[in-house]
Each structure stands twice: as C-alpha cells, then as structure tokens.
Amino acid sequence: MRCTTSQAVRSLTHLAQVKYSRHSCITTVAISQYHHTSALNANPVLRSPRSCYTSESIHARATNKDKDSIASITQNHPTKPNDNINSTNATNTDYTDSMVKYLTQEEAKSVDEHLMGDKYAFSIDQLMELAGLSVACAVAEQYPPALLNDKRVLILCGPGNNGGDGLVAARHLKLFGYSVDVYYPKQKDVKLYKSLTTQCVNMEVDIHTDLPQLDGDKYGLLIDAMFGFSFHGEPREPFKTAIARMNECDIDTCSVDLPSGWDVEKGPPTDGLKPAMLVSLTAPKLCAKTFTGHHYLGGRFVPPELERVLGLNLPSYATSQMFVKL
Ligand SMILES: NC(=O)C1=CN([C@@H]2O[C@H](COP(=O)(O)OP(=O)(O)OC[C@H]3O[C@@H](n4cnc5c(N)ncnc54)[C@H](OP(=O)(O)O)[C@@H]3O)[C@@H](O)[C@H]2O)[C@@H](O)CC1
Ligand SMILES: [K+]
Incomplete structure (x- = not known):
C-alpha cells in the first residue's frame, strides 16, 4: 500500500503509542509529548482550538433560563484551578477532559430520552447512525488501515442499541477500506437491527453467530459493541465467554x-x-474516569440548549470532525 510521508509518520506514531500504552503509562506520556511537539503539530485537526471552560465561561454560554440549573451543576462539578488553556496552542494532548461531565447510568438514559423526546425530536436511527459513524471515524484515526497490515476488524455486537452502533460502525469501516467481520449472536426481531444487518450483508461484511477464533494473525482490532449504558449485573453467555477470549488474546x-x-x-x-x-x-x-487508554468522545448531536441545561460541558469538536480526543 502506498502512503505519504506524513501518513507513514502518523502510522508509526500510532503504532508506538498503541503498543506501548498497554504496558507503560510513562512511555505513553513520552510518546504523547512526541505527538504534541512534532508529528501532530502538523495535523490541522489536532491543532484546532480546544475549548476549556471555567465556571464563568459556562455561565457566559448559558441563557438566563438555564442559569439556575447550571449554578447547581457547577457547584457539584468544580472546575480545576489553572484551566485556562491558550486556545491558539491547544491540541488534543493539551485538552484536559476533567471538566466534561461524566454521567451516571440514570443521567445517560435521561440524555437519550431528552434527545428522542418531543422537544429535540431525534429518532433512534439518526442517533445510532451518527454514533456508529463517530466510532468508525475515531477508529480510523487511532488505527488507520496501514497500521493493521491488511488484518481484519471484528466487531462484537450485543442485543441492544450498543450492538446497533457496532453494526453502523461495521458498514462505515467497510466503506473506509477495512475488512470487517461482525459477531452478532443474539439478533433481536426488531426492524432497526434487521435493517442494519441487511445493510452490513450488502456491504459484504461477514456476520457470524458463533464467535470466530480470535487469531492475532487474522484480526488486527476488536470492537466491543456488546453492552452500553443499560448493562446491569454480570455478563451472561455467550458474552461472558467472548469477554474472557478477548482478554486472553493479544489483539x-x-x-x-x-x-x-x-x-x-x-x-x-x-x-x-x-x-x-x-x-x-x-x-x-x-466508569470512564478509571479508563487510562485512548479516550475519544463521539456522538456529535447534542443541541446547545440541552448541553447547557444538563451541564454536559462538552469539548469543542473541530469543524467537520465526528470525534474529539479527550
Ligand atoms: N443518546 C445516546 O447516548 C445514544 C446511545 N446509543 C447507544 O445505545 C446504548 C444503550 O442502548 P440500550 O439502552 O439498548 O442498552 P445496551 O447497553 O445496548 O444493552 C441492552 C441489552 O443488553 C442486555 N443486557 C443487559 N445486561 C446484560 C447482562 N448482564 N448480560 C447479558 N445481557 C445483558 C439487555 O437484555 P435484558 O437485560 O433487557 O434482558 C438488552 O438486550 C448506548 O450505550 C449507546 O451505545 C446510540 O445508539 C444512540 C444515541
Ligand atoms: K461496549
């Protein structure tokens, strides 16, 4: 595969970062610093201004109607001192995500309900399409095809909407040039999921109902779309075994x-x-507060008023990007 010098530098940087982040936080910080100072400084996406809100700026962005609810939110989520990042220098590695709101399970469900309620009027199909597309775009950023060396991507899909996001991501990744398999063992008789499955089949994505062998020579990346914010209890089969296999393999x-x-x-x-x-x-x-790997945010569909009222304090996305790295 032919690639430009900048693509090659980026791929090597990704490779080093992905490989070593599994073993050493210190190495990740060092590579992150390399990212910041060299290769990624040339990347317009990562050079884009990144908002970093103080409690004053949150109030400045609020309408009068929103201010009471936001006052209570900012009391519960104090901003860190010294969080004034110079926007002209800010990059992904500068951005501290400590101000974005981390949601409880109930809050996550409530955001979903607001988005699909009468006021904001989204359909689940629309949100799922944007969510899955943002996953595919973030994966293409972190694991560009050249990094996978022609290995396949396996997407493990659960029975709910998290699995639906996985099916959408599968279709887009195939369009992006990846070879994609889907493991979808619990297919519900729901029109939305059936349509997404049909679209995958027509896109020549292979759908499996038995877990394929997680062979590192065959697969370069696994995408876990089994459970999202409605998960509760202990994983039941066949997902329990899938999680165990994923932890055993080196993918x-x-x-x-x-x-x-x-x-x-x-x-x-x-x-x-x-x-x-x-x-x-x-x-x-x-739960993402304890996550130490490469953390992206996607699902770029929140209307500004809803963001303000719920105090989500989302980071700025670059002009046409579907994701932002936290
Ligand atoms: N606005 C947004 O943010 C948007 C969010 N979106 C996405 O939706 C996701 C939430 O989707 P969701 O509500 O359908 O639930 P999800 O987590 O996929 O799982 C439910 C299924 O799992 C099952 N199940 C549960 N526990 C289990 C266990 N222990 N072991 C085995 N099974 C278990 C449960 O079965 P049940 O317990 O009901 O029998 C049910 O079938 C969210 O995380 C995001 O990815 C986007 O698509 C759109 C915009
Ligand atoms: K998941």
Whole structure:
C-alpha cells in the first residue's frame, strides 16, 4: 500500500503509542509529548482550538433560563484551578477532559430520552447512525488501515442499541477500506437491527453467530459493541465467554460507549475487559474516569440548549470532525 510521508509518520506514531500504552503509562506520556511537539503539530485537526471552560465561561454560554440549573451543576462539578488553556496552542494532548461531565447510568438514559423526546425530536436511527459513524471515524484515526497490515476488524455486537452502533460502525469501516467481520449472536426481531444487518450483508461484511477464533494473525482490532449504558449485573453467555477470549488474546480492543461488563458507574470488575481505546458517546459515563487508554468522545448531536441545561460541558469538536480526543 502506498502512503505519504506524513501518513507513514502518523502510522508509526500510532503504532508506538498503541503498543506501548498497554504496558507503560510513562512511555505513553513520552510518546504523547512526541505527538504534541512534532508529528501532530502538523495535523490541522489536532491543532484546532480546544475549548476549556471555567465556571464563568459556562455561565457566559448559558441563557438566563438555564442559569439556575447550571449554578447547581457547577457547584457539584468544580472546575480545576489553572484551566485556562491558550486556545491558539491547544491540541488534543493539551485538552484536559476533567471538566466534561461524566454521567451516571440514570443521567445517560435521561440524555437519550431528552434527545428522542418531543422537544429535540431525534429518532433512534439518526442517533445510532451518527454514533456508529463517530466510532468508525475515531477508529480510523487511532488505527488507520496501514497500521493493521491488511488484518481484519471484528466487531462484537450485543442485543441492544450498543450492538446497533457496532453494526453502523461495521458498514462505515467497510466503506473506509477495512475488512470487517461482525459477531452478532443474539439478533433481536426488531426492524432497526434487521435493517442494519441487511445493510452490513450488502456491504459484504461477514456476520457470524458463533464467535470466530480470535487469531492475532487474522484480526488486527476488536470492537466491543456488546453492552452500553443499560448493562446491569454480570455478563451472561455467550458474552461472558467472548469477554474472557478477548482478554486472553493479544489483539487491541476498542470499546463503544463503555467497556462491556464494566459497571456503568463503578468501573471494571475483576477480570474485566481491558480495552486499549474507548469511544464514549454523547458524554462519558462515570466508569470512564478509571479508563487510562485512548479516550475519544463521539456522538456529535447534542443541541446547545440541552448541553447547557444538563451541564454536559462538552469539548469543542473541530469543524467537520465526528470525534474529539479527550
Ligand atoms: N443518546 C445516546 O447516548 C445514544 C446511545 N446509543 C447507544 O445505545 C446504548 C444503550 O442502548 P440500550 O439502552 O439498548 O442498552 P445496551 O447497553 O445496548 O444493552 C441492552 C441489552 O443488553 C442486555 N443486557 C443487559 N445486561 C446484560 C447482562 N448482564 N448480560 C447479558 N445481557 C445483558 C439487555 O437484555 P435484558 O437485560 O433487557 O434482558 C438488552 O438486550 C448506548 O450505550 C449507546 O451505545 C446510540 O445508539 C444512540 C444515541
Ligand atoms: K461496549
């Protein structure tokens, strides 16, 4: 495969970062610094101004109607001192995500309900399409095709909307040039999921109902779209075994919205999934506070008033990007 010098530099940087982040935080910081000072400074996406809101600027962005609810939110989520990043110098590595709101399980469900209620009037199909597209775009950023050396991507899809996001991501990744397989063992008789599955088949994505062997020579990346913010209890079969196999193999995992099997608020159980990358959707969930890998935010569809009222304090996305790195 031919690639430009800048693509090659970026791929090598990604490779080093992905490989070493699994073993050493110190190495990740060092490579992150390299990112900041060299290769990524040339990347217009990563040079884009990044908002960093103080409580004053949150109030400045609020309408009068919003201010009471925001006052209580900022009391509960104090901003860090010294958080005034010079926007002309700010890059992804400068951006501190400590101000973005991390949601409880109930808050995540409530955002969903607001978006699909009468006022904001989104349909689930629309949100899922944007969510899945943002996952595909973030994956293409962190694991460009050249990095995978022609290995395939396996997307593990659960029975709910998290699985639906995975099916959408599968279709877009195929369009981006990846070879994609989907593991979808619990297919519900729901029109939306059936349509997404048909679209995948027509896009020549292979759908499996039995878990393929997680062979590192065949697969370069696993995408975990098994459970999202409605997960509760202990993973049941066949997902329990899938999580165990994923932890046994040496293939990087990217989780969609939150790592499957993690408590939405408390984080990983013993022997929980250990993804190298996470794409939180809409706003990160509380469990993501303990996540130390490559953390992206996607699901760029929140109307400004809803963001203000819920105090989400989302970071700025670059002009046409579907994701932002936290
Ligand atoms: N606005 C947004 O942010 C948007 C969010 N979106 C996405 O939606 C996701 C939330 O989707 P969701 O509500 O459908 O639930 P999800 O987490 O996929 O799982 C439910 C399924 O899992 C099952 N299940 C549960 N526990 C289990 C267990 N222990 N072991 C086994 N099974 C278990 C449960 O079965 P049940 O318990 O009901 O029998 C049910 O079938 C969210 O995280 C994001 O990815 C976007 O698509 C659109 C915009
Ligand atoms: K997931």
